Amino acid sequence: MERIGAAVIGAGVIGLACARELARRGIETLILERNESFGRETSSRNSEVIHAGLYYPSGSLKATLCVAGRRRLHDFCRSHAVAHRRCGKLIVATSSADEGRLAALQEQGEANGVDDLRWLSAAEARVIEPELACTAALLSPSTGIIDSHALMLALLGDAERAGAVLACRSPLRGGVIEAGAIVLECGGNDTLRLRCPLVINAAGLWAADVASSLVGFPPAALPAMHYAKGNYCALTGRAPFSRLVYPLPETGGLGIHLTLDLAGQARFGPDVEWLPDPPPGGGLGAFDYSVSRERADAFEKEVRRYWPGLPAGSLQPAYSGVRPKLAGRAAPAADFLIQGPTQHGIPGLVNLFGIESPGLTACLAIAEHVVGELQCW
16 A cells, blocks of 8 residues: 555646645645546636636635635736736626626625726727627626646646646545545556545546545535536637627526637637436546537527627537536525535545636635645645
8 A cells, every 4th residue: 555645636727736735835745637637627628717706705715715816826827927818808788677787796796805897888898899789898807818728737837846746547446534544546457555644635527426435424425416518619700809708697607708718719608508417427427528509509699699790600519518516507506615624524635516617717725725624734
């Protein structure tokens, strides 16, 4: 049996940030990843947006970690030469009936510490984005975009320089909670047994499966998980926008919004496609990430609410991602669940459940919070 100071399960953006935080504190850290490389699931299937922190209830983990994480992330990108741009975004009301919701969103953002929001009339919004249709808009200058792959490379580079090791093709087979440590069984054809006093479960979509595979973990501490697929479509040609454009939020998501990549190419999405409970295949299976042509056709109607000049037939199916959710389709959005020893009673273990948006923005703040939960320095 091998001994290691800490194991991080999952090499998405959150797992890499946590491993970096541990390793920089001098803790021998191994990152276990079931795929052939890092960031193959939720971390590479999103909008690549650096969120300001508008949408979340004040005092929630999503609000506090997003605002703190966004500031840290901008600093990290500058110091590590990670491509990003603070392009700003407009959240739009497309009817006067929606303006009350937009005003409430401004109040929520300001309560969360987002101090640069600006209300725009329809005419003011069209001055900066002439193709935009709205009755009012909320400008968020601190919203940005990022190269998520470059971010993960930089996080991994920091972690490895501090001594962390990434083990790909190393799925977790299970584990046993013992006094003072957790014994993990992992690996592909050859099983490796690891004795770890510290374990961070950052397995994303599969975090609940990982926790339930640990013998001795209390079943009552396992949350019910739900999954929502988000489909994206790409625009053929260039969009006449320099900022991101978001409608008002909808149940389960932020609406079909226009985002830009760092090359200026526009994409739209995600929508919210609730998957069955449990998802097809169950357990550590695979999701269907294909995007149908019908999705692109449906997107056109939604996008024309704020961009009536969208050329017909110019949206093409692009890619999709799946969000791990702690609330189902009829329930209000749930907060992150960062479940440490005070919640489940097991020293040295932190589970990260329901880490969806704004997880990428908050990754550095989440990592600091998680290591604080472990009280391991």
